[in-house]
Amino acid sequence: MAGPRAGFGKSGSQAGLVRQGLTVVGFFVLILGLWEGVKFVGGDPWRSGEQVLWNPPLRIFFASDLNLPHVWTIVSVFGAPAQRESPISLGQFLVGAALYTWREAAIGFALGAALGLGLASLFVHFRLLERAFVPYVIASQTIPIVALAPMIAFAFGQSVVSVVIIATYLTFFPVTIAGIRGLRSPDPRALELMRSYAGSRWATYRKLRLPASLPYLFTALKISATASIVGAIIGEGPGGIPDGLGRAIINFNQAYITFPAKLWATIFVSALVGIAFFLLIRLVETLVLRGRQAPAV
Amino acid sequence: MTESAPAVVTIAGVDKTFEVAGQAGTQALQGIDLEIRRGEFVSLIGPSGCGKSTLLRLIGDLTTPSAGTVTVNGKTAHRARLDRDYGMVFQAPVLFDWRTVEENVALPLEILGRPKSERIARAREMLELVELQGFLRHHPYQLSGGMQQRVAIARALAFEPSIQLMDETFGALDEMTRERMNSEVLRIWERTGTTIVFVTHSIPEAVFLSSRVVVMSARPGRISQVIEADLPRPRGFETREQPRYFGLVTQVREALHGPQAQVATVGGPGSPARTAAEGAVG
Amino acid sequence: MADPRAADRPAPGSSVPGPRSPARRSAASRAWDTLRYYAPAIVVFVAGLVLWEFAVSALGLQKFILPKPSAIAAALIERAGTLVPSARTTFVEAVGGLAIGTLAGTLVAFVTSRFATARDALLPWAVAANAVPIIAFAPIMNNWFGVLSPLSKMMIVAILVFFPVMINVTRGLSQVDASAVELMRSYAASEWTILRKVRIPNALPFFFTALKIATTLSLIGAIVGEYFGGVDLVLGRQIVQSASALRFDVTWAAIVLGAAMGIVFYLVVAGLERLLIPWHGSVREGG
Numbered sequence: 031m032a033g034p035r036a037g038f039g040k041s042g043s044q045a046g047l048v049r050q051g052l053t054v055v056g057f058f059v060l061i062l063g064l065w066e067g068v069k070f071v072g073g074d075p076w077r078s079g080e081q082v083l084w085n086p087p088l089r090i091f092f093a094s095d096l097n098l099p100h101v102w103t104i105v106s107v108f109g110a111p112a113q114r115e116s117p118i119s120l121g122q123f124l125v126g127a128a129l130y131t132w133r134e135a136a137i138g139f140a141l142g143a144a145l146g147l148g149l150a151s152l153f154v155h156f157r158l159l160e161r162a163f164v165p166y167v168i169a170s171q172t173i174p175i176v177a178l179a180p181m182i183a184f185a186f187g188q189s190v191v192s193v194v195i196i197a198t199y200l201t202f203f204p205v206t207i208a209g210i211r212g213l214r215s216p217d218p219r220a221l222e223l224m225r226s227y228a229g230s231r232w233a234t235y236r237k238l239r240l241p242a243s244l245p246y247l248f249t250a251l252k253i254s255a256t257a258s259i260v261g262a263i264i265g266e267g268p269g270g271i272p273d274g275l276g277r278a279i280i281n282f283n284q285a286y287i288t289f290p291a292k293l294w295a296t297i298f299v300s301a302l303v304g305i306a307f308f309l310l311i312r313l314v315e316t317l318v319l320r321g322r323q324a325p326a327v
Numbered sequence: 328m329t330e331s332a333p334a335v336v337t338i339a340g341v342d343k344t345f346e347v348a349g350q351a352g353t354q355a356l357q358g359i360d361l362e363i364r365r366g367e368f369v370s371l372i373g374p375s376g377c378g379k380s381t382l383l384r385l386i387g388d389l390t391t392p393s394a395g396t397v398t399v400n401g402k403t404a405h406r407a408r409l410d411r412d413y414g415m416v417f418q419a420p421v422l423f424d425w426r427t428v429e430e431n432v433a434l435p436l437e438i439l440g441r442p443k444s445e446r447i448a449r450a451r452e453m454l455e456l457v458e459l460q461g462f463l464r465h466h467p468y469q470l471s472g473g474m475q476q477r478v479a480i481a482r483a484l485a486f487e488p489s490i491q492l493m494d495e496t497f498g499a500l501d502e503m504t505r506e507r508m509n510s511e512v513l514r515i516w517e518r519t520g521t522t523i524v525f526v527t528h529s530i531p532e533a534v535f536l537s538s539r540v541v542v543m544s545a546r547p548g549r550i551s552q553v554i555e556a557d558l559p560r561p562r563g564f565e566t567r568e569q570p571r572y573f574g575l576v577t578q579v580r581e582a583l584h585g586p587q588a589q590v591a592t593v594g595g596p597g598s599p600a601r602t603a604a605e606g607a608v609g
Numbered sequence: 610m611a612d613p614r615a616a617d618r619p620a621p622g623s624s625v626p627g628p629r630s631p632a633r634r635s636a637a638s639r640a641w642d643t644l645r646y647y648a649p650a651i652v653v654f655v656a657g658l659v660l661w662e663f664a665v666s667a668l669g670l671q672k673f674i675l676p677k678p679s680a681i682a683a684a685l686i687e688r689a690g691t692l693v694p695s696a697r698t699t700f701v702e703a704v705g706g707l708a709i710g711t712l713a714g715t716l717v718a719f720v721t722s723r724f725a726t727a728r729d730a731l732l733p734w735a736v737a738a739n740a741v742p743i744i745a746f747a748p749i750m751n752n753w754f755g756v757l758s759p760l761s762k763m764m765i766v767a768i769l770v771f772f773p774v775m776i777n778v779t780r781g782l783s784q785v786d787a788s789a790v791e792l793m794r795s796y797a798a799s800e801w802t803i804l805r806k807v808r809i810p811n812a813l814p815f816f817f818t819a820l821k822i823a824t825t826l827s828l829i830g831a832i833v834g835e836y837f838g839g840v841d842l843v844l845g846r847q848i849v850q851s852a853s854a855l856r857f858d859v860t861w862a863a864i865v866l867g868a869a870m871g872i873v874f875y876l877v878v879a880g881l882e883r884l885l886i887p888w889h890g891s892v893r894e895g896g
Contacts, residue, residue: 053730092753162649166657172825172871174832176845177864180852181675252740260742264833268852276744283748283837293748301741308740389791408797415795421788425810425888434806438796466888 065101068093076100099291104298107291120292124278124299131274132303134190135262138197139254139307146202146254147247150209154239155231160210171203175261180268188270196265200257208250212243245322248315255307263300275300335490335522336363336386341395343381343548355381357547359395363524365489368516370525370533370540372579378548379526380494386524387415387492399490411439413490414483418498420475422467428454428478429463435486453481456515473500477508484515491523498528506567509535513562530583534575535562542582552582676858681865684858692847692859696866699835699844702759703827703874706766711823713767714774715816721775722782722808723800732779739772743830747837756838765834770823777819781812814889817882824874828867 069076072090076083092098112123149167153160175196182199183192216238224234266276275296282293343356355378363369371379384390385397388404399407407413414435422431432450441449454460457477467475476499483491493512497505509532516523527533533540537556544551556575558566566572658678665677676684685692721728747765754761785808793803835845844867851859 050729050733053726054733057730057734097753158649161646162653165647165650166653168875169868169872172828172868172875173864174829174836174845174848174867176833176836177848177852177860177867180849181857181860184855184857256740256742260744263742263744264836279744279748286748286752290752297745297749300745304740304742304745305737308737387795389794408795411797413795415792417788417792419788421786421792423789423807423810425813425886435796437806438793438798438802468888 062101065098069098069100073098096287096290099294103291104294107289107295110292120295124275124296127273127275127278128299128303130271131259131262131266131276132307134193134265134271134274135197135258135307138194138199138261139201139258141194142198142201142254142258143205143251145198146205146250147209149202149206150213150243151235153206153210154213155235164210167203167206170199175200175264179265183265183268183270188268190269190271192269193262193265193271193274196269197258197261200261201254204250204253204257205247208246209243212246213239215246216242244319248311248319252308252311252315255311256304259300259304259307275303332365332367334362335365335400336361336524337396337398338362338382338386339396339398341382341385341392341397343378343385343390344393354547356385356392357549359548359550361541361550363522365522366520367539368513368523368525368537370527370537371543372527372530372533372540373543373548373551373583374545376548377543377545379543381548382543383492383494383524383526386490387413389415407490411486412488413492414486414488415492416479416483416494416496418495420467420472420479422475422478422482424467426466427463428459428465428467428470431467431478432482432485434482439486449485450481453485454478456484457481457511473504476500480508480512484519487519487521489521491521493523493525495526495528497532505529505532506564510563512536517561530576530579531567534558534572534579535567540575540579542579554578554582676861680858681861684856685862685865688859688862691842692844692863692866695842695844695847695863696870698759698840698842699762699828699831699867700870702762702831702834702843703766703870705759706763706830707770707823707827709763710767710770710827711774711820714771714819715778717771718775718778718782722779723804728779728783732776735772735776735779739776743769743833744837747834751834751838757840762831762834762839762843766827766830769826769830773822773826774816774819777815778812781815782808785811813886817878817886820878821875821882824878825871828871828874832867 068090069086070084071086071093072088073086073093074095075085086093095103108121108124109119112118112120116123153164178199179192179196182195186192186195213235220238220242221234224238229237262274263276263279265271266274267280269276271277278296279293279300282289282296286293338359338361341356341359342354344352344354346352355376359382361382371382373379381390385392386399386404388397388408397404400410400412402410402412422428423434426434429447429450432453433446436446436449451460451463454463457480459474459477459481462470462474467478470478476496480496483493497508500508512523513536515521525533525536534556535558540554540556541550542552542554543549554575558569558571558575661675662677662679665675721731743765746768750764750768751761754764782804789807789811790803793807798806831843832845832848835843836849839846841847841850844863847863848860851857851863
């Protein structure tokens with residue numbers, strides 16, 4: 031054996047990517063298999079119309095058709111009408127809602143990232159401000175957003191503005207913390223080098239601190255991507271937004287007994303939006319950090 | 328003593344090529360034949376990329392040859408490693424942050440399953456040997472680089488292996504500490520009779536310590552010359568002032584640089600004092 | 610791993626040449642240093658409270674959304690009978706979920722880090738799953754385990770906490786200095802020994818990083834889960850009910866309770882960390 035790898039970030043060799051793609055797909059198939067497998071063993075009787083195709087030997091409470099609809103039920107409900115007497119299918123509706131929510135989240139993400147980096151830059155250069163305010167930055171995140179959301183909606187009115195503010199609120203924190211660590215990460219000797227060139231603080235910031243902070247920032251941005259989606263979805267409720275995923279979740283949750291598959295469909299779409307945004311940031315990270323160490327995951 | 332001693336390490340016809348995905352591999356070593364006898368102190372010296380560290384790791388079964396065999400104590404290198412026949416000191420100290428200095432030195436003894444009282448006694452003994460007895464409870468981060476390296480050496484000595492592999496152990500130290508550590512190593516070597524294979528960048532160090540200096544060349548890695556360092560033992564600070572010492576240093580340097588060395592030593596790099604001394608020796 | 614770059618020069622950060630034992634400075638002087646370090650934050654806190662109290666009346670801000678601190682304190686006292694039991698229940702949900710999620714995450718991490726192929730396959734999935742917003746599974750858990758049962762909230766918290774713990778502990782167990790593993794191989798140590806003596810100690814800082822994230826997540830998760838439905842005497846429901854009744858002073862009182870619990874929880878873990886891994890850089894530098 032030539033010796034173990036210290037980390038496990040794979041570089042982007044062709045064969046490696048294909049293999050990773052295959053394992054990901056393979057894992058997905060495994061999950062599907064488990065899903066139906068559990069229903070096979072302990073779900074409700076499998077029916078086609080009135081005929082019972084298979085009666086599982088056990089009864090596991092979360093494997094019932096109400097709690098865990100069949101995969102094909104969930105898939106087929108995408109084609110069903112979104113609401114009673116609605117001209118568009120659920121699939122179309124959800125895609126529209128997803129895009130709407132994503133737009134809100136993206137704006138909040140951009141604002142939150144800018145705010146986070148700005149605060150971090152301020153704190154790194156003025157330690158007194160850091161010591162004074164960072165504990166409150168951290169404490170701010172202990173306030174559950176579901177509590178702040180109604181108040182923000184009340185203050186700024188039921189509009190997209192409230193939703194964006196909420197998304198920004200959830201985004202800025204990881205970026206601030208990571209920004210502080212990243213901007214401080216350069217080796218003290220590298221900072222000394224800049225001083226030996228009589229570089230101003232601004233030059234040191236631009237040429238040394240900022241590039242050094244990028245890996246840390248991107249780790250935080252990947253978390254913030256998800257956080258902004260969460261913020262947008264949660265904010266839409268109090269914010270009175272009818273067109274986003276938030277309202278869809280609330281509606282379909284209320285109608286769960288009648289149409290369990292619709293909630294699941296909405297949840298999958300929400301999950302996909304979160305993952306897609308995350309992957310987008312990861313893609314940007316690979317491009318921006320070209321030539322440096324590959325991201326850990 | 329060494330001429331009649333049995334061979335403990337035999338390297339025969341060894342090649343080592345490192346495969347790099349999608350490219351032609353780099354040949355680190357080619358056609359290496361070397362025999363090391365019991366109780367010898369052998370140095371491997373050569374320019375970067377000559378494969379000296381790779382050769383050391385082959386002996387230690389931390390990597391395998393692409394061709395040829397490595398025999399240690401009459402067994403395969405793999406067997407020798409499992410039997411814990413050798414100790415290794417790396418370039419970096421590789422100490423565990425979460426252990427105290429004492430606990431770090433006791434690590435191999437823990438793995439060997441020695442009882443606690445024996446471990447503590449032995450660790451303290453080794454730390455006294457490297458003059459760090461006042462730092463038992465310290466953590467590695469509280470020590471300077473040189474001190475950490477001494478802890479690593481104490482650790483390597485802890486379980487008294489019959490073979491020691493040392494990879495540029497003193498590379499990070501300043502000259503004075505290095506010379507002192509050289510004497511320490513010799514003192515320990517004479518007491519324990521261990522076989523030592525020592526990789527170094529420093530010509531004076533190689534000559535001062537070894538019975539034989541194996542000079543290697545790069546691209547591909549090969550043994551270009553083996554020089555007998557026949558300085559009298561025991562060796563001390565006076566040894567570094569003997570004419571024969573300077574002659575050997577020159578010999579090794581010439582072997583390293585090839586025929587151009589003749590011109591290089593007079594007009595080239597090197598402290599004026601040393602160059603003058605060599606000039607005086609002739 | 611300890612870094613030997615500074616050859617024989619004193620260890621970085623020490624003002625005295627040569628090694629320095631931290632125990633030399635007295636406990637009193639260290640306490641004073643901590644106080645001095647936090648002084649600006651304390652000043653800001655006090656100043657903020659005072660400012661808040663007067664700005665609300667002076668600027669005539671909507672008493673609805675931003676009540677005076679005194680009004681919030683009054684509401685806290687007025688509703689203590691409901692808020693305190695609510696806080697307790699929410700806390701229990703959070704701790705219960707934290708325990709389940711941390712245990713599960715650690716166990717799975719041990720398994721994944723052992724088998725490189727499993728790790729390479731699972732870790733991207735875990736990171737992606739971590740990117741799924743909590744609102745995606747909160748309603749489902751409520752449906753499965755009963756919206757009125759604390760177990761449903763615990764499961765929400767457990768899922769929320771599972772992924773950061775699993776990801777970080779896997780990293781901690783795998784991202785070990787290659788030379789440290791080689792050193793152990795040179796001692797012919799078994800994989801089990803390497804796990805015990807190298808990987809697990811190496812993973813402890815990673816574990817604590819995850820735990821600190823998890824404590825905050827656990828309270829938020831419990832409250833968000835309650836937002837989607839639950840018994841009345843939990844913080845999430847108190848928040849929702851008071852907000853819809855426009856009694857924002859009560860809402861803020863509930864928030865303050867929740868935040869206070871979150872901070873205390875975090876500090877407990879930070880204290881535990883200082884106790885268990887005093888040798889780690891981030892703990893040493895007070896970071």
